[in-house]
Amino acid sequence: MYDWLNALPKAELHLHLEGSLEPELLFALAERNKIALPWADVEALRGAYAFNNLQEFLDLYYQGADVLRTEQDFYDLTWAYLQRCKAQNVIHTEPFFDPQTHTDRGIPFEVVLNGINQALKDGREQLGISSGLILSFLRHLSEEEAHKTLDQALPFRDAFIAVGLDSSEMGHPPSKFQRVFDRARSEGFVAVAHAGEEGPPEYIWEALDLLKIKRIDHGVRAIEDERLMQRIIDEQIPLTVCPLSNTKLCVFDHMRQHNILDMLERGVKVTVNSDDPAYFGGYVTENFHALHTHLGMTEDQARRLAQNSLDARLV
Numbered sequence: 001m002y003d004w005l006n007a008l009p010k011a012e013l014h015l016h017l018e019g020s021l022e023p024e025l026l027f028a029l030a031e032r033n034k035i036a037l038p039w040a041d042v043e044a045l046r047g048a049y050a051f052n053n054l055q056e057f058l059d060l061y062y063q064g065a066d067v068l069r070t071e072q073d074f075y076d077l078t079w080a081y082l083q084r085c086k087a088q089n090v091i092h093t094e095p096f097f098d099p100q101t102h103t104d105r106g107i108p109f110e111v112v113l114n115g116i117n118q119a120l121k122d123g124r125e126q127l128g129i130s131s132g133l134i135l136s137f138l139r140h141l142s143e144e145e146a147h148k149t150l151d152q153a154l155p156f157r158d159a160f161i162a163v164g165l166d167s168s169e170m171g172h173p174p175s176k177f178q179r180v181f182d183r184a185r186s187e188g189f190v191a192v193a194h195a196g197e198e199g200p201p202e203y204i205w206e207a208l209d210l211l212k213i214k215r216i217d218h219g220v221r222a223i224e225d226e227r228l229m230q231r232i233i234d235e236q237i238p239l240t241v242c243p244l245s246n247t248k249l250c251v252f253d254h255m256r257q258h259n260i261l262d263m264l265e266r267g268v269k270v271t272v273n274s275d276d277p278a279y280f281g282g283y284v285t286e287n288f289h290a291l292h293t294h295l296g297m298t299e300d301q302a303r304r305l306a307q308n309s310l311d312a313r314l315v
């Protein structure tokens, strides 16, 4: 089944480039940039990948991102991810990047963007993988800071297909970012947002009604609100679900409890994605395979999930 799932043509719609930084590359970049790391070796770092919630993961994820300094580093990160796409027949990808994670450490916006963009261009030309980049605002920071990031992005308007919202969800509802999303949309950006990963269904309503998002990232807690479920079914609003992420971050205690196939059978446009594959133990195929192993996902269900990912592309 693994090989069959691997060969299935699919799109990835929820992937943080910083979350695809494998420990081996992290160590190589630390050496190249002469950065001392608090872990003895790759195994020790992998051993630290045990999380009780989103915040525990984010603390390590932001620490890991500190080895990314030069345009070449961002190129190498993105190129390594695209090689994984090629190996797993991901024919289209819409990755996120978090500019504030880098600009707040003094890395110029253009350094980050140029490295990522060059790799995405080479991915199109050399690997045949189409793509569209999503600029994601960090929700634990202020709306004012998000406005500044949007200002930095506007001169490179054509480099992005959308804006997104990620980082610590609890206590940072979508309503906090209503004005910057209004502005981004008026500048022609499509909007997406993480909502209903750890946060309540109310955050998904806000993301839809206030941020006017076209796709919900995670959204698994929608199942707690029947009226919301009806809306996302009626309007066929896609959910970018990340099964391995949800179990690693204890959104579900075990993959057997995951609700993605229940949602699929109810007519929700759910898709399968890897979120932060270097930290959660697998890329897209491993996420599909876990659904087969623990939830008995059939070939027909896998085909529908893969088709949903192709249908839910923004570009």
Ligand SMILES: Nc1ncnc2[nH]cnc12
Pocket (backbone or CB within 6 Å): 016, 019, 054, 061, 166, 167, 168, 169, 194, 197, 245, 275, 276
């Ligand atoms: N799963 C996730 N949720 C929120 N922010 C993130 N940033 C990277 N991965 C994330």
Ligand SMILES: [Zn+2]
Pocket (backbone or CB within 6 Å): 014, 016, 166, 194, 217, 275
């Ligand atoms: Zn995510």
